Amino acid sequence: MVLVSDEVREAVAAGRPVVALESTIIAHGLPRPRNLRVAGELEELVRAGGAVPATIAVLDGRPHVGLDKGQLERVATEDGIRKLSHRDLPLAVAAGASGATTVSATALLAARAGVRVFATGGLGGVHRRWTETQDESADLGLLARTRITVVCAGVKSILDVPATLQRLETLGVSVAGYGTDRFPGFYLADSGHPVDWTLRDPAEVAAVMRAQDALGGPGAALIVANPVPEDEQLDPGLHARVLDDALRACDAEGVTGQAVTPFLLDHLVRHTDGASLEANLAAVRGNVRLAARVAAAWAGR
The missing domain is CATH 3.40.1790.10 (Indigoidine synthase domain)
Structure with a gap:
């Protein structure tokens, strides 16, 4: 198949x-x-x-x-x-x-x-106003039962980041910052929230992967949260202003459900003159480079 x-x-x-x-x-x-x-x-x-x-x-x-x-x-x-x-x-x-x-x-x-190793930009997660919409990305549940290491720049900053971290904890998905004790915010190097564990090099990531296999138990993922470099992140002040405008526009236009995320991301691209897209690509490139190093360490090379 x-x-x-x-x-x-x-x-x-x-x-x-x-x-x-x-x-x-x-x-x-x-x-x-x-x-x-x-x-x-x-x-x-x-x-x-x-x-x-x-x-x-x-x-x-x-x-x-x-x-x-x-x-x-x-x-x-x-x-x-x-x-x-x-x-x-x-x-x-x-x-x-x-x-x-x-x-x-x-x-x-x-x-x-x-x-075993997967590189992406930012994960999906718990959406804002979850208590009203019950809207949560399918990423979280799947990662709770799939043994894979995901190198990412945290979760998309348009989401409810603390609720997403709490949900990952509830689901038993291991999360570690790469070279940081702060959880990245996709376009931003720091979402404003801490992580409990920090991994410093690919060998440490591979050691956690081996420990997962040795311990057994549920086949959950390992999330390696790799921040976008600060000099390539979206300006935090600009991000906050444009996201606030985007959320108001979303309400005004009655956008709901699966349409919310693409609406907000598109708004950010258009109203930051493409700066959010460049930060996105900077994060993806960094994650791909790190994932290759992690895969090499996992393979014992």
Whole structure:
């Protein structure tokens, strides 16, 4: 059912480092044609770190772990590419649909293929006004039952960060800051909230992964929260002002449910003159570089 590229399959079988990459950022997160250039750049960053990239997507109803250039171009340029969470995978497969994978779908398919390390931008989480909407990303529940290491820049700053951290604790998902005791805020190096554990280098991350396996228990993920460099983050004052405006606009226009996150992210891009998009890409690049180093340490290289 899951089609694993020859390169990824051979690397996993040989115990060589592999890094999973999501495809939603390519199909839905960036404008064309920059999205295709960034997709290639991220794969090259993985290779420069000594690992094999495994970009994940569903094409014509077939989940792929590892894409060739033609498949990557389809994800970046083809109209009608859907956005697939893990709940959508069986529907997409049965319908023969094509879609880009979110964090939860990427993590699930990566784990199925034996890939242990996954790099992304920011996780989904608990939405603001959760007590009214009960709106929570599918990322959290999936990570609570999937043994994968996710290198990310925390959770999207438009979310309820403290509630998300509490939810991760309740679900038993391990969270550590990378080189910091503060939880990153996606566009921001510091969300304003602490983390209990700090890991200082890829060897320490790999040691935690080995301890997870040795201890057994529920197959939960490890989140390695890697902050965007401060000199590349979105200006915190600008972020606060624009996000506040975006939330008011969201209310005024009656935007609800799954439409809230793309609405807020789009508002941030437009009203920061693209600065939020550049901070997003800076975070993703840093996470991909670190993930390659973690995968190498995990592989014992």
